Amino acid sequence: MFKWLRGLRALPDIPDAHWQATLARYPFLAERPTAEIARLRTLAAEFLRDKEFHGARGFAITDEVALAIAAQAVLPVLQLKGGLDWYDDFVGVVVHPSEVVARRKTTDEAGVVHEYDEVVAGEAMDRGPVMLSWQDVLASSVTQADGYNVVIHEFAHKIDMRAGDADGCPPLPPGFAGKRSAREARAAWLAVLQPAYEGFREQTIVAERFGGDVPWLDDYGAESISEFFAVACEAYFVNRPRFQAEFPPLKALFDAFFEPGPGGD
Secondary structure, eight states: OOGGGGGGSOOOOOOHHHHHHHHHHSHHHHTSOHHHHHHHHHHHHHHHHHOEEEEOTTOOOOHHHHHHHHHHHTGGGTTSTTGGGGGTTOOEEEEESSOEEEEEEEEOTTSOEEEEEEEESEEEOTTSOEEEEHHHHHHTTTOGGGTOOHHHHHHHHHHHHTTSSOSSOOOOOTTGGGOSSHHHHHHHHHHHHHHHHHHHHHHHHHHHHHOOOOOSSOGGGGSOHHHHHHHHHHHHHHOHHHHHHHOHHHHHHHHHHHOOSTTOO
16 A cells, blocks of 8 residues: 655765675675675665564664664565555554564363463564564574574565465465466465475474484474465575485575566575
């Protein structure tokens, strides 16, 4: 709604020194082709113009904080048609100094309600704000080898939610995977994602219970297919070579969605 208003507001200037410092801190950004880095800078400026940052628990939002989050948040939509329209369901970005303890409530199959505390580094709310731990945002500068990135994780959830509930399948463009209908495209997507998730979940369980090989990706991805999608997106965007080696069919699927141009990445 009111997307035309964006054009009435000038883009904020990103000083070159600040931009270069951000690229240096997060190498996976600097590794993109030159033309993509320029596009990334423009999208980051648009993100800074359109979103509102709020510090929690006394945390101060500085230019460094806002730019670091913006530059990573726009990476998944860098080549998606519509760009930042994928994030138009919210305005606020809430930044905590460190992880947050969130109170959860679930109902099991017997109808019994269970309440528990969960430590979270970030959270994306449907049609609501995104919460991030600055401690974990900073950690993304040194966890590229592990495929970890809390900003990309939460914004992958936002992309997933564009189709309704987070279920691991974002809205797919017409003709995706050569399919004629949205139903067929979704089936083609899940035909790749579902077995990758099930294999990862099995590997995680074997590692935890029987001392098997620990999977490369964050084991939080075994919680659900939507979490697996977000965790896989982290790795896809920050460590392509390892992701290709671990999940070749999934790498091709993500290429077709996130980078629909000739040849993908």
